[in-house]
Amino acid sequence: MAEKFLMKGNEAVAEAAIRSGCRYFFGYPITPQTELAAYMAKNMPKRGGVFLQAESEIAAINMVYGAAGAGARAMTSSSSPGISLKQEGISYIAGADLPCVIVNMARGGPGLGSIQGSQADYFQATKGGGHGDYHMLVFAPNSVQELVDMTARAFDKADEYRMPAMILGDGMLGQMMEPVGFFEPKEPEELPKKEWATDGTGMKRKKNIINSLYLESEILERLNIERYERYAQICEREPLFEEINTEDAEIIITAYGMSARIAVSAMTALRKEGVRVGIIRPITLWPFPSEIFARRAANAKAFLCVEMSMGQMVEDVRLAVDGKRPVYFCGRTGGMTVEPDAVYEEVKRILKLKTAGGM
DSSP, rough: OOEEEEEEHHHHHHHHHHHHTTTTEEOOOOTHHHHHHHHHHHHHGGGOEEEEEEESSSHHHHHHHHHHHTTEEEEEEEEEHHHHHEEEEEEEHHHTTTOOEEEEOOOOOOOOOOOBBBOHHHHHHHHTSSSSOOOOOOOOOSSSSHHHHHHHHHHHHHHHHHHHEEEEEHHHHHOOOOEEOOOOOGGGGGSOOOOOSSOOOOOOSSOOOOOOOOOOOHHHHHHHHHHHHHHHHHHHOOOOOOOOSSSTTTTTEEEEHHHHHHHHHHHHHHHHHTTEEEEEEEEEEESHHHHHHHHHTTTOOOEEEEESSSSSSSHHHHHHHHHHEEEEEEEEEEOOOOOOOHHHHHHHHHHHHHTTTTO
């Protein structure tokens, strides 16, 4: 049996990043993700890496830009208001086609909000919180083990598609402790070669230029169109999701991250009573797994989004089902957690509505 470690979510992400070949971490402390930076501060110098606490979130993301431009695997982490400060830098990184990983252990907002876990940063993550036409890869783990697995995947996919990737967790996931297994550390020679990097020519090649400033509109438009052609390939190849009991489901609950674990408890109780309910859990929030929702809409009667927000993912589910089925919402916000009983009762309410309407 593979060795397991009991670790806090924040620390597990940091260990997974180091094992993935991350050698540059730039960050700034903010609750509830500070343990991630603390783990990096302790372990990066011991393992051939660099930890630097920047003077601000803005400085940290621009340091990531520099390290990523030189071809290194680089990372930063923060929580909601800190990610807001990084948005201009994230847009620059996307505009320069640079791979990096950004971790957001989200907390309640808007503003300074609370330090409790929240999922109210969905729009910020998936709709491009910075300026211009761009996307990030967005992964939404629901366990400490999946934090590890998705961190490794985020580094690999960021390199593959030359774009930023975000791990969107929340304060609850970052602070909880679970058993976790790790992969073997990647050796430098296992990491992809980056012929585009600004890592010195050695007088053997033409110099590389990293840039996102284009004063000729036609050139910038062409580059944006090329980027969106790459995005279209990602939308076809990279969506990740989990299905549970959807084949015969009348009601399909959709939830991501910690809310999905709560939804499973409600589904289990409902199934014991003979209620045909299933779950679709998006693991990538961008690209959103729209196709599976469209497919299940052929048989399901309704969808229920469960979120720790005011219902931000509802929009993407409605787009995915294309108006063919109603999409309901059950959630809490401000750092409050959805209770399984609330999901249970909402499913029962939807069933009554559908029965009264001739479901």
